Structures are given as C-alpha cells and as structure tokens.
Amino acid sequence: MAGAMQNVITDAKLITCILPKGRAADLQQALIDEKGIHNANYHHARGVGRFSPISARGIGEQQAKEILEIAVSAEQADELFEFMFFEGGIDEPHGGIIFVTSLPSATQMSLPDDLPEEDS
Numbered sequence: 001m002a003g004a005m006q007n008v009i010t011d012a013k014l015i016t017c018i019l020p021k022g023r024a025a026d027l028q029q030a031l032i033d034e035k036g037i038h039n040a041n042y043h044h045a046r047g048v049g050r051f052s053p054i055s056a057r058g059i060g061e062q063q064a065k066e067i068l069e070i071a072v073s074a075e076q077a078d079e080l081f082e083f084m085f086f087e088g089g090i091d092e093p094h095g096g097i098i099f100v101t102s103l104p105s106a107t108q109m110s111l112p113d114d115l116p117e118e119d120s
Helices: 024-035 053-057 074-087
Strands: 008-020 041-047 063-073 097-107
Touching: 008 024, 008 074, 024 041, 024 063, 024 074, 063 074, 074 097
Parallel strands: none
Antiparallel strands: 008 063, 008 097, 041 063
C-alpha cells in the first residue's frame, strides 16, 4: 500500500465551470485534444441565474446547466483556466461562470498506454 499514494498532487486547484446546456462535452473534448487532460468530469444541474429573465417569473422555471470540474496542479491552473474560459465560451454574454478553489491534495489518475481503441 506504500505506492498507492505516489500520484498525490499537493497544493492542487479545482477549476469549476457552470455552463449552458450543451457546452461541457465540447469543452471536455477540447481539453483532451488540445491539452492532453483526461480527468475533466461534468454533470447536469438546473438553476436560475441572478440576472436571468426567468428569475423574475418565480420558482418553477429553471434552466439546464452543465458543471465541468477538473483538478489540476497549481502550476497548470492559470493556463487551463484561460483555455477553458475562452474555449467554453464563458467570455460571451450568458456564457457561464468559471472559478478556481484550492484543494489540499488530489490524486492524479492516468490511463494505461496500451488500451485498445473503442469503436464509436
């Protein structure tokens, strides 16, 4: 069990993007293709933005969102934050929000190099 903790990143950062529905999968693929990052995860959520026209109508009408998260080393955080900001369209009006939080540590996972290709 001594070797089990060898891939721990100390002083890690968690980058979180809250995106309009339909953008997270493309951003996740861009992270894989352009940055070689395979540990981004996303899930779906619903909510109402503070300045959304829907928010004035009351509870009941909510917008679907996608939340993409990635844990990275502190050294990678600024570069990946900027990449995700522009690639995810967050620089556009109503494009979403992105923020970084500190993690005390994170375990870096990697896929084996000899995996066979999957059929699409």
